Amino acid sequence: MTKIERLSDNVYVFTSDRYAQVTAGVVLTPDGAIVIDTLPYEDETRDMREFIERKLGSVVRYVVNTHHHADHVFGTWIFGGAHVVAHALCAELLHTRTREGLKRAQQDSPDMAKVHIVLPQVTFRTSQFRLTLGGKTLILTHSPGHSPDLVTVLVNEDRVLFASDTVMSIPVIAGTGGSLKNLLGSLQDVVLTDVEMLVQGHGDVILRGEIRDSVRGQIRYLQTIDAHVRRTLKRRLSKETLANYLLAATNLVKVQMGGLAENLHQTNVNALYDQLRRSVRPYPSTHRGRGRPQWQNPECASRWLQSGPAPCAKQRGLHRSPLLERRNARSCSRRQRANRLNPKKNFARPTKS
Numbered sequence: 001m002t003k004i005e006r007l008s009d010n011v012y013v014f015t016s017d018r019y020a021q022v023t024a025g026v027v028l029t030p031d032g033a034i035v036i037d038t039l040p041y042e043d044e045t046r047d048m049r050e051f052i053e054r055k056l057g058s059v060v061r062y063v064v065n066t067h068h069h070a071d072h073v074f075g076t077w078i079f080g081g082a083h084v085v086a087h088a089l090c091a092e093l094l095h096t097r098t099r100e101g102l103k104r105a106q107q108d109s110p111d112m113a114k115v116h117i118v119l120p121q122v123t124f125r126t127s128q129f130r131l132t133l134g135g136k137t138l139i140l141t142h143s144p145g146h147s148p149d150l151v152t153v154l155v156n157e158d159r160v161l162f163a164s165d166t167v168m169s170i171p172v173i174a175g176t177g178g179s180l181k182n183l184l185g186s187l188q189d190v191v192l193t194d195v196e197m198l199v200q201g202h203g204d205v206i207l208r209g210e211i212r213d214s215v216r217g218q219i220r221y222l223q224t225i226d227a228h229v230r231r232t233l234k235r236r237l238s239k240e241t242l243a244n245y246l247l248a249a250t251n252l253v254k255v256q257m258g259g260l261a262e263n264l265h266q267t268n269v270n271a272l273y274d275q276l277r278r279s280v281r282p283y284p285s286t287h288r289g290r291g292r293p294q295w296q297n298p299e300c301a302s303r304w305l306q307s308g309p310a311p312c313a314k315q316r317g318l319h320r321s322p323l324l325e326r327r328n329a330r331s332c333s334r335r336q337r338a339n340r341l342n343p344k345k346n347f348a349r350p351t352k353s
Contacts, residue, residue, distance in 0.1 A: 008158045034063075042074075063082045066164035094120070102117060137156040160195065163201065167200045174271040180222060187222075195208070218252070232273065233276055234280060
């Protein structure tokens, strides 16, 4: 059964108990209701509509799609007659990626035959957009990172922030268009926003006194896995070694999320590995025919990954580099040749008397 929470007199949160604790919201006004995202399954979203119409005695005027991912938009079609609001990039991705994903899902599950994509009628490309209805103002802010089209929704009068998937029990950057840099910037913006309550895209509602610590913990998690993946690439370790890097090693408070937390963590580190492998330069190799350097040896992978800072040049053997030896030899040859050609001039290095 869908979990319903009342955050204020006019703001409600619905949480799915069937898939990853997905959240959706309702803002009630005298002129109608505004729905923020929908739930993954048809019956859950129909329960939302029934609650709005029967319990609250209202009708849905607007549906805000925070981003194009299926678990947040597949129920939009149930609110027929409502105007759909989203970022312009969301409209483009709904028409391409989400529509293609729906076709594949319908082939696997006949129960989704009725589902269809509803494209937004109201779009914007600016960093912020204000939606006003019945004395309530919703501030939609572009917040890329988890997805390039994602927006957060602030109910201005109640100071309730629907952060969508920008803030989750475990941040996710995997998937097409995900960006660690953008997500870190968006999370910093959330920290600076003064709100009373924060609704995550997946998970429980965060209260005022816990918001900053919780979001900063997610920032530290992202920075930790970024540093770990970079060390892995610098030491020329394979992607398979990341399977030993568990969520517990990041010091992030473990959250179940329907049992998906560990899977999401592994998806994150694998996605980061693929994104960074072309930009991170590995340590210079000291291979001289006697086997691979120690940090390339899979047997030493675990010890190297937990060793912290990178080894210094002397530890890596760069003071014995063959390149450096050849360079010194060439310098010596040039001095000897110069002495032979100009015997009157002494090009040799002066000796101590």
